[in-house]
Amino acid sequence: MAAVAPGIAAWGLMTGVAMMKSGLSLVESLAMAMLVFAGSSQLAAMPLILAGAPVWVILATGFCVNLRFVVFSLHLRPYMMHLPLWRRMLGGYLTADLTYVLFTKRFPHPVSVASDTMNSGALHAYSMPASGQNSLKNDIAERERQQAYLLGNSLVNWSSWVFPCVSGVLLANFIPQAWGLGFAGILALVGIACSLATSQLRTVSALIAGAAGVVAFALPLRLNILVAIGVAVVVCLSLERFRPLMDTKP
Amino acid sequence: MSASTDLWTLAVIVGLAVVTVVTRSFFFISKKDFHLPGWAQRGLQYAPIAALSAVIIPEIVMTQGQLISSLKDARLYGAMVGAAVFYWRRDTLSCIAGGMAVYLPLRLLLGW
Numbered sequence: 001m002a003a004v005a006p007g008i009a010a011w012g013l014m015t016g017v018a019m020m021k022s023g024l025s026l027v028e029s030l031a032m033a034m035l036v037f038a039g040s041s042q043l044a045a046m047p048l049i050l051a052g053a054p055v056w057v058i059l060a061t062g063f064c065v066n067l068r069f070v071v072f073s074l075h076l077r078p079y080m081m082h083l084p085l086w087r088r089m090l091g092g093y094l095t096a097d098l099t100y101v102l103f104t105k106r107f108p109h110p111v112s113v114a115s116d117t118m119n120s121g122a123l124h125a126y127s128m129p130a131s132g133q134n135s136l137k138n139d140i141a142e143r144e145r146q147q148a149y150l151l152g153n154s155l156v157n158w159s160s161w162v163f164p165c166v167s168g169v170l171l172a173n174f175i176p177q178a179w180g181l182g183f184a185g186i187l188a189l190v191g192i193a194c195s196l197a198t199s200q201l202r203t204v205s206a207l208i209a210g211a212a213g214v215v216a217f218a219l220p221l222r223l224n225i226l227v228a229i230g231v232a233v234v235v236c237l238s239l240e241r242f243r244p245l246m247d248t249k250p
Numbered sequence: 251m252s253a254s255t256d257l258w259t260l261a262v263i264v265g266l267a268v269v270t271v272v273t274r275s276f277f278f279i280s281k282k283d284f285h286l287p288g289w290a291q292r293g294l295q296y297a298p299i300a301a302l303s304a305v306i307i308p309e310i311v312m313t314q315g316q317l318i319s320s321l322k323d324a325r326l327y328g329a330m331v332g333a334a335v336f337y338w339r340r341d342t343l344s345c346i347a348g349g350m351a352v353y354l355p356l357r358l359l360l361g362w
Contacts, residue, residue, distance in 0.1 A: 003342040028263060035267035045266055059292035064267045066273035068301050069338040073277040074286070075294045076288040080278050092275025097305075101298045108295075119251035166264055180357050183325065187332045187349040189306050191342030194333055196299040210307030217308050217315060229297055237289060 003159040004098055007188025012161040014182035015039050016168020017175050033165035037158070038096070040222060041066050067226050072100045078110035079103075079146060091147075094154035096161070101192055103150050111143045140149065201220050201239060205232040324362040328353030 012033075019029040024046065036042050041062040048058045073092055080088050095103075168175065175181070191245045209232035216224035272279075286294075310325045311318055332349025336342065356362045 004310075004346075006343065007346045024259070027255040028259050031263045032266075035263060036270055037267070040271045041266060041270065049259055049262055055265065058262055059265050059269055061261060062269040063273060069270075069274040071274040071297060071301075073273075073275055075297065077277045081281065084280070085325060088278035089271055089275045092278050093271045095274055097301065101302065104298055121268060168346060180324075180353065181270050183353050184346050184350055186306060186325075187328065187353075188342060188344040189302050190329055190349065191334045191336045191345035193299055193302040193306060194336040194345070195340075195342070196302070202299050204302040205296040206299045210303040213304035213308050214311060215318065217312060224308070225301060225304040229300045232300035232303075233293040233296045237293050240292065 004188040004192065005156060007184045007186075007191075008098065008160045009164040010156060010181045010183075011039065011185025011188070012164035012166040013171075013175070014185075015042060016165040016170075017172045018043065018168075020044060020169050020172035023050055029169040030166060032161055033169055037064075037093070037161065038062075038066060038069075067223075068097075068229065069095075069249055071102075071226075071229065072097075075104065076100065078112070079107070079150075082143065083147070091150060091154070094158055095150070096154075096157055098188070099150065099153050099157050101196065103146075105196060106149060107146050111146065124215060148158070201209045201236045204239065208232040208235050228229045322351045322360075322362045324356035324360075327356060 002071055016029065019027075019032055019042065024032065028049075032042055032045075036045075045058050045062055048061060069092075072095065076092075076095065080091060083091070193206060197206060209228040212228035212231045213224050216227045218224075219227065259301040306329075310329050331352040332345045335348030336345040339345075
């Protein structure tokens, strides 16, 4: 995560600059940077707020732009459900694109701890063989490692987004957008995408999603991203039938 | 620097923050048991890279919603060099540095 932080930071900086330039007030831009914590939804909501659009339209726009996070949360569900509700929601709030991608790359499989699936009454130490107890301990330790990784990454990501975004708001008049520093954010995404392309079908998925993202670009509310994910996943699942032995391991 | 702050806008911003929380933890909220069918589980391994690519590619080959028509575009070369550097060094920081090293001169000196 530290390796991509400079890219996120440059991107956050330019988002901060863009918010100030668009005509939001200082307090509004700061609140946006610190609370909303979602670059694409910040950028999409700005023009609507300035145009005085109805609240529900702005919130619905934010929701649609964030729809990909709904897909991510479906994926992350088995990693999270052992936690109390507030921890799940805090974890969710902090899990942005890169945190999700890096997490699922590092931990392709959730841990299913035996006690979750058994009736609680059935879990007595003496009723389990020693090896079972050990593996249960290992499972719980592994689950804690996963959470530590997720939260640690989230905090690095949060600070490398929020602080530069606030700096961008404050320094808006000194940083010309013409420099194109925001491109560093795209390059951070390029690096991560390359690191994910570990199988042929995943590369196919990237190519199809990229093309679909361009073709469907005219859709409102950045729905092109969601369409592209859908098309790429469906195509890859269909291709799996012809290449059953490939991509069994993520 | 001109606009003044009003409560309506602040309320909308708080609303957007709530939207962020709800969308990102959408499937964490209910504890009700449900299991994904196998095809969906397999499908999810293609989702992260698809999402990234769907964000990246339009940012590189489009301007204001139109496919670019000129190859004189600093983004193309910045991204290609960034990807090449990634495969060479296996490191995202080098990818950012290498890509920017090509992108900034092309953009600022040649105006691409």
